[in-house]
Amino acid sequence: xxxLDERLILFVLAGPDRQELQAIGRRRGIRIxxxxxxxxxxxxxxxxxxRKLPGAVIHDNDVVAAKxxxxxxxxxxxxxxxxxxxxxxxxxASTATTPRPWPW
Numbered sequence: 081x082x083x084l085d086e087r088l089i090l091f092v093l094a095g096p097d098r099q100e101l102q103a104i105g106r107r108r109g110i111r112i113x114x115x116x117x118x119x120x121x122x123x124x125x126x127x128x129x130x131r132k133l134p135g136a137v138i139h140d141n142d143v144v145a146a147k148x149x150x151x152x153x154x155x156x157x158x159x160x161x162x163x164x165x166x167x168x169x170x171x172x173a174s175t176a177t178t179p180r181p182w183p184w
Contacts, residue, residue, distance in 0.1 A: 086109065086111075087111075088110075088111070088129065089112070089113050090105065090110050090111065090112050090113070091113050091114075091115045091166075092112060092113075092114060092115065093114070093115055093117075093126070093128065094114035094115055094116050094126070094167045094168060094169035095114075095125070095126025095127070095165075095167065098114060098168070106116065107122070114167070114168055114169040115169060116157070116167060116169035117150055118138075118144045118145075118148050119137060119138045119144050120136065120137060121135050121136050121137075121138060121159075121160050122157050122158075122159045122165065123159060123160060123161075124159045124160075124161050124163050124165060126165055126167065129160055135160065136177050141148070151169065152172045155167060155168065156170060
């Protein structure tokens with residue numbers, strides 16, 4: 081990827097333990113950005129809840145906004161089991177399944 085264009089950025093799902101991906105990126109000269117999905121539910125291991133399960137996609141704008149604020153202020157996300165995990169992410173994405181644009 082770095083040989084194609086060093087300006088390219090590889091987006092990967094943010095999770096509580098992504099140091100290995102960062103190290104690989106540094107060794108290969110690949111810029112990596114950790115992505116946070118504001119309108120998706122997270123499992124306690126940092127993966128996204130399967131869309132086959134109820135509540136995987138969050139449609140309530142207030143809940144989505146609260147998730148973003150918590151991530152920005154505390155670096156944490158609440159998971160489906162009620163626990164909190166630490167995430168390091170800069171961009172915030174929403175999926176194409178949301179019915180309307182976000183308020184920000």
